[in-house]
Amino acid sequence: MDVMSRKERERLAHRSEILRAAEKVFALKGFFQTTMNEIARTAEFGTGTLYKFFKSKEDLYFTLIDEKTDEIYTKVQAELTREAPAIERITNVLFFELEFMERNRDFFKIYTSEGGRFEWSIQNECGKKVHEKMVRYIHLLAQVFQQGIDTGELKSFNPLDLAHAFEGIVHSFIFEWLIHPEPYSLVSKAETILGIFLTGAKEGKEEIG
Amino acid sequence: MDVMSRKERERLAHRSEILRAAEKVFALKGFFQTTMNEIARTAEFGTGTLYKFFKSKEDLYFTLIDEKTDEIYTKVQAELTREAPAIERITNVLFFELEFMERNRDFFKIYTSEGGRFEWSIQNECGKKVHEKMVRYIHLLAQVFQQGIDTGELKSFNPLDLAHAFEGIVHSFIFEWLIHPEPYSLVSKAETILGIFLTGAKEGKEEIG
DNA sequence: TCATATTATGAACCACCATTCTTAAAATGG
């Protein structure tokens, strides 16, 4: 049952088109170097039209990030709060993340570049929202690690430290994949990531004799 | 023996003062939001004077990064190419890095924000230089891991993957430390980082014996 | 000290956008 009028539906469609165009341009040039004009041209709208949907460039930018992060975070959250061994949940989340980034290269370029600008982002009203969501995600992850420790699956490191370490590794693999000139499957790195994170780099002393 | 004239020495001193001021302002506001005017005011020079030392804002920015990275990379490089067990070298480098960042909070804010802007940075002539240095560093690290694998100290993961994972963890701990409101010792996290990286998160099933 | 050369200065210039606003076009509906 469609409760929206044709007008409303069209309006929404136009909004998404603008967001899609913005994503492309922001990913290519970063926030400060993309102009509203260019986004408008890419989306095939007039410049003024953008302001019918978003009250400023910042608003457009953060809305973009906010809606996309929601898309992945809801999925990840569902998996993390499931009833299952911690390692299994972490593994699945890793696959989610990698697969999502593989399908949303542009988005991650924007997302990752947010990392650098925290001073500015965090001051900003919309930026704060995005940042809080990242924090909540890390804490959720830490909670799962805590459970893994409790069940004896994991060593008793500080769970928040584990979460940071895990995200650090994942992030750096995604980053590497992004700047790599010839594309390869990001998901194929999952085994490696898990291997290093779970069993560590050091060769276990195999005291044979 | 001083081969520089007083003039030359003064000129050099002024240059450093400008760089120091720039570091402070860039760290606080990021590249696009700091103005040459503000850097000049901070350094107590006229705006035009900056252009006697640096041909543009970009030049100033990348010179800053370039010279600081040299400072740490030479130290790190010396340690990495030393004759010693791989794990020992990695451990020392980790302490270097953390200690350096602890003394150069501002610099790392700039450095990390470079991560995000790779499209732009890499196109840029000066940016390319900085990027190449990062790549060289990672490869050096990978080489050490390779040696560690050869000597049986480390498991035979792909050494480049190990290097990325290691830097990912370190980076994420530094990042966390940066945004944390009340300061704590970064160096104190070294044990944790090494623990996670070397032995992994999973509780050991005491493989064989 | 004074004439000259050198250097520093910051006001002015100019290009660049985010945003607004007038105008033109398209819906609407009688």
Place this chain on the structure above:
DNA sequence: CCATTTTAAGAATGGTGGTTCATAATATGA
């Protein structure tokens, strides 16, 4: 079809900030 309302457009506006340059300040050295 026409009158009226709604919406889209992109030119015009205003503010900003990197860079330059004419001038002031300072140094030099005779």
